[in-house]
Amino acid sequence: MTNAVEIVKNFLKNRRQAYIATFLGTGADGEAVLKDLARFCRANRSTFNPDPYLAARLDGRRECWLRIMEHVNLTEEQLYKLYGRNIDT
Numbered sequence: 001m002t003n004a005v006e007i008v009k010n011f012l013k014n015r016r017q018a019y020i021a022t023f024l025g026t027g028a029d030g031e032a033v034l035k036d037l038a039r040f041c042r043a044n045r046s047t048f049n050p051d052p053y054l055a056a057r058l059d060g061r062r063e064c065w066l067r068i069m070e071h072v073n074l075t076e077e078q079l080y081k082l083y084g085r086n087i088d089t
Contacts, residue, residue, distance in 0.1 A: 005084070012079045019071035034068075041065030 023030040038044065043065045047058035070082065 008084050009076065009080055012083060013076045016071050016074075016076055016079055019068060023068060023072055037065060037068065043069075 023034050041061040041064055042058055043062070047055060047062050049055040049058060070079065074082070
């Protein structure tokens, strides 16, 4: 494994740990925030709206929710496959 790959993997590992600590850590705060974000970001609902500007805003909210879920649910290796080529994603 090249040094650059190790740096990226370490970065993703640390970022994943931060997401987990924030949203799944001790206490009920993270759970309450996730519940609120799930509703606000339309985690389980369509983002369709006939108004294209509102639809775009709803899509952005959903994208944020999906990113959080990727970081708390995927392994470090799975995250590397998603983000390893473009670390600023």
